[in-house]
Amino acid sequence: MKRLNKLAVSAVALATATACMSSTALADWLEEAAKPLAGTEISGIFLDRPGYRAIIKLLPEFEAKTGIKVNYEIVPYENTREKTVLNFTSQGDLTMALVDLVWIGEFAENGWIDPIENFTSDASITDPNLNLDGFFPLLLNAFGSWGGVTYGLPFDNYSGLLFYNSCMLKDAGFEKPPETWDEVMNVYAPKLTDASKNQYGFALQSLRGETQSADSFMRFLWPFGGSLLNAEFKSNLLSPESQAGLKFRQDLMQYMPPGIVSYDHAEAVNALAQGQVAMITEWSAFYGTLTDPATSKLGDCLAVAPEPAGPAGRLPALGGFSLAVAAQASEEQKKATWLFIQWATSEEIAKSYVEAGGVSGRMAVYEDPAIKSQYKFVEPMVASWQAGVPEFRPRFPSWPGISEVVAEWGSKMMLGEVSAEEGAKQIGTRMEDILTKDGYYDGSKKLLQ
Known part of the structure; x- marks a missing residue:
């Protein structure tokens, strides 16, 4: 209820802003809003991924319209949180936060990012067509x-999808992709694997770090009915389903390339x-890489489907980032950063963003017939966002520490250094120690957000 009230307040503010603006301002709201901010410099962190390369391509348009200079540093994902936290705790120069969905609790509870209500209440810097209802609600x-408060807008949006080589599948006698993980293991992967030819049925990115904990380990909990934690925030990794x-x-590794534990995205x-x-489960954002002739040999053989279903159903991976205004920025920088965030996530540039290689969080763009026909990932991705798993990775502030534990022991499982049962015990003990230290069992912190 708290979240609905906050959004309702924002909606009223937006309606008031729209009513007060002239038709000229409505047509050119960004240029008008930016006039007092011309010459302001803002700064943020980007990743070396398609969505960020896409917005960089479009950036000259924003800078020309506004006179605002956008400075960015491209940082590997594995270093982004640490670099951002250090900047915030030392009162550095970042005016914009790139927020992974598992960092939102940490950033919000530490006061490092401002609620968007601080800005939507100001008609002079708010897009009259911001339309928060235009985002996929899940995102x-x-x-x-x-905690019921909106801090950022969805920017780099991911759904786990099954990318596959339709030509390899057809040569092996398959006319369609697998529907279930059981089919992957017992029907498809054996026929698609020939180690003597260095060909394998499946690859699972599993490099130690967030890739191991999120993209590998967590991917095989939910579809099998398992989870990291139970309702009491105790480890659920020893449950039969997990x-x-x-x-x-572990069993599926026999159909993966050697050294799979060193594979990143x-x-x-x-x-x-x-x-x-022949098949990988990867984020929707990598579609552009797989269709680029400079980086891919697939051509028309590339096909996309939803992630396979497990005994508990089809529960695909969910990942992505929002852009938020840094609390440490000056008032002018906050306003300029808010203008950029609105523009970068707007319905107005959503089509250009997708065509440049990004994945928009806006619903309307995926109803465009040209977009639907050109991009094979759209239909399965949109379907996954109707019934995804928001808690695919826990979003509370303790996740970064837990992720390191999961990455360490999840890697040891895959390497055969410990069994799945022993690894689960080790993760569970260490995870509960972290949650005890962070106050989740003595009532000082809420268990659920």
């Missing part, structure tokens, strides 16, 4: 909201792009 809630998923992952995507593997 706005998971990526940008915490163990089934983790043991399934780039290696998994490249393995499919070069014809080494």
Whole structure:
């Protein structure tokens, strides 16, 4: 209820802003809003991924319209949170926060980012067509909201999808992709694997770090009916369902390339792009890489489907980032940053953003017939956002520490250094120690957000 009230207040503010603006301002709201801010410099962190390369391509348009200079540093994902936290705790120069959905609790509770209500209440800097209802509700809630308050707008949006080489599948006698993980293991992968030819049925990005904890480990909990935590925030990794998923992952390794535990996203995507593997489960944002002739040999053989279903149903991975205004910025920088965030996530540039390689969080763009026909990932991605798993990775502030534990012992499981059961015990003990220290069991912190 608290979240609905906050959004209602924002909606009233937006309606008031629209009513007070002249027709000229409505047509050119960005230029008008930016006039007092011309010459202001703002700064943020970008990743070396398609969505950020897409917005960089479009950036000259924003800077020309506004006179605002956008400075950015491209940082590897693995270093982004640490670099951002250090900047905020030392009162650095970042005016904009790139917020992974699992960082939103930490950033909000530490007061490092401002609620968007601080800005939507100001008619002079708010797009009359901001339309918060135009975002997929799952994304706005998971990526940008915490404790019923909206802090950021969805920017780089991911859904886990099955990318596959339709030509390899057809040569193996398959006319359609697998519907279930059971089919992947027992029907498709055996026929698509020939180690003597360095060809494998499946690749699962599993590099130690967030890739291991989120993209590998967590991917095999939910579809099998498992979860990281139970309702009391105690470890659920020894449940029959969680163990089934983790043991399934171990068994599936026989159909993956050697050294799969060292594969990050780039290696998994490249393995499919070069014809080494037939199937991968990867984020929707990598569609552009797989369709680029400079990086992929797939051509018309590239096909996309929803992630396979497990015994608990089809529960695909959910990931992504929001953009939020940094609390440490000056008032002028905050206003300029808010203008950029609105523009970068707007319905107005959503089509250009998608065509440049990004994945918009706006619903309307995926109803465009040209977009639907040109991009094979749209239909399965949109379907996944109707019934995704917002808590695919826990969004509370303790996640970064827990992620390190999961990454360490999840990697040891895959390497055969510990069994799935022993690894789950080790993660559970260490995870509950972190949650105890952080106050989740003595009542000082809420268990659910």
